[in-house]
Amino acid sequence: MNLDVNHLPIVVLSAVILILAAIAVFSRSFRTSTLSVWGSGMLLGFIFLYLGSEILALGQWMFSTLTAFSFLVHGLLFGDLLDQNPKTKVAWRSIIMPSLGAIAFALIIGIGIDDFEQWNFELAPEVFALKDFGKNLIEQHTLALIALAIQLVLATVGVGVVARADWIAQGDRR
């Protein structure tokens, strides 16, 4: 794999993303965590943009902003912003095993493919258009797209049922 000066923005953005993710995990302030998660998602979108994935960059920015906004509204409504002690003590063995699992997962995918040393990380190898991306989704991932649509419908209905108010659950028509 060849790294040159063109990859420098990605390296810098990756470092900032990791710092923000660490702040989000270890901070005791709910607001700091929310802003850090939002910032890491936005910078990840910039990496996608640098790699030529405009669609994913826009999706990532919308995803991060919507979820951060939901977190803040939820925290304001339900008092999570006032939670001054949001953490519990974690045993080290319960951290080590999932971490080893994550590393093993990445290694299995990375090494298990083949010719590992011939990887060449290209920046924006092709110019993608929304038309090409949609055509690729329709022609080569039709079944996954249908399954995703059904899952989204089920999730929408399920969210409405789960988050219903109590007077609706009890059949009280007001």
Added chain:
Amino acid sequence: MIFCGLSVVMAMLGIYALLSRKTLLGWVFGLQLIFQALVSFGVFIGHARHMALKGQAIAFFLMVLGLSGIVASIALSVRMFYLRKNTRMDVLKELRH
């Protein structure tokens, strides 16, 4: 491959958040970090293997799945607050009864 390290470390931080946070929203922070790691992993693997369009398609599916999962978690959190007046994770077990 060095960029896939970003995904791995972010996933590990997300797992730590899942284990250490007490409230459901803190748990959702971890979930979001894990899905961001998976999306970036798909994009990086696609670029490294000269299959950028395929990697982006996988990342797109993962991103939408993650968004629906996080929305469902927030709905569950709203339900918990309706029933128990707080969003702590230990209350989640009581929703079965």
